Amino acid sequence: MRFGVLGCADIAARRFLPALARVAGAEPVALASRSPSRARAFAERFGGAPVTGYQRLLERDDVDAVYVPLPAGLRAPWIERALLAGKHVFAEKALATGGEEVRRLVEPARAGKLTLMENFAFVHHRQHAVVRRLLAEGEIGEVHEFRAVFAVPPRPPGDIRLRPELGGGALLDVGVYPIRAALHFLGTNLKVSDAVLRYDDTLGVDVIGGTRLAAPDLDVRLLFGMTTRYASGYQFLGSRGSLTVEQVFTTPPEHRPVVLLERGGRLERRTVAPDDQWGNILRHFTDVVTGAAPVAEDASAGELLVRQAELADEVRAQGKPRSALSAPDGTAFHTPGR
Ligand SMILES: NC(=O)c1ccc[n+]([C@@H]2O[C@H](COP(=O)([O-])OP(=O)(O)OC[C@H]3O[C@@H](n4cnc5c(N)ncnc54)[C@H](OP(=O)(O)O)[C@@H]3O)[C@@H](O)[C@H]2O)c1
DSSP, X not given: OEEEEESOOHHIXXXXXXXXXXXXXXXXXXXXXXXXXXXXXXXXXXOSEEEESHHHHHTOTTOSEEEEOOOHHHHHHHHHHHHHTTOEEEEOSSSSSSHHHHHHHHHHHHHTTOOEEEOOGGGGSTHXXXXXXXXXXTTTOSEEEEEEEEEOOOOOTTOGGGOGGGTOSHIIIIIHXXXXXHHHHHOSOOEEEEEEEEEETTTTEEEEEEEEEEETTEEEEEEEEXXXXXXXXXXXXXXXXXXXXXXXXXXXXXXXXXXXXXXXXXEEEEEOOXXXXXXXXXXXXXXXXXXXXXXXXXXXXXXXXXXXXXXXHHHHHHEEOOSOSOOOSSTTSOOTTO
């Protein structure tokens, strides 16, 4: 699979291109930037041809698939151009700024029999399969509540996440992770019942938020933000105990996840083997493109892509700009044993 990259983004250098090098049969053939010197520097470092301008990359016949790490507000138009140029697309989250945009992207993907995948690499880490198995085996009894948090420290001035004209804001950058985790574990039958978004009035972007989702027989609470310390975890509360995992969204390949099971005040730690979530999702993407794996629920089939974006829309629509929200600084749930 011959990949092109639209934009010499930090995440392309830090995660995507190193992970691509670990995927058999995949290679970067063209790296595009608005700036000729950035494209050249990227190509010298990672291989492939430097290209000035994204459209010129899409016109190349030697590119089968493109990676789109552009700012959230620019992603949908470039994904659409890429699909219309006949390229498979692996794009950063959030795929677009709203459900309507995502629905418009799913159509050309279907029509062109092209794979369109949103990069939620965390879903492809084995720790979540372990969690699913423990829940299915009734380790904490009947699950009544799911909580998840993703919060990151403040971004430097001028960062794309702080610029409203580029689709900045915490909901689209970090809020989409706990939403995706809820969809992963609980299915698509979820609705926003309440939401809070706190805006930075000077910047004009949302910086902290939280939402409560209505799910059959279950209470779901999600928190996110980009003003506090790093926090990334989820917790299930059940009739017999709780299950907690931390560092779940951007888990590095060397990290040994620990699943904490608390029952009747007794704490048990289950260690999970490290896993390469970026390598896994890229192998999954190339397998779907080549037909080695069936079209997955998170690819062009659409329902999950659209529902994900619609839930973010609902959070925005209901997100009352209150400041009473408890800060998403890890206090979203009590970690047993601390
Ligand atoms: N999945 C993950 O684990 C993960 C982690 C971090 C970030 N991300 C996602 O990746 C995206 C990129 O994040 P990043 O930290 O890599 O950001 P970044 O370094 O600022 O990269 C964004 C790129 O977009 C291009 N761009 C095009 N028009 C632009 C404009 N008007 N202003 C600024 N940049 C523009 C630039 O490429 P050229 O200048 O070369 O054209 C720039 O390098 C984010 O939106 C985020 O959602 C995902």
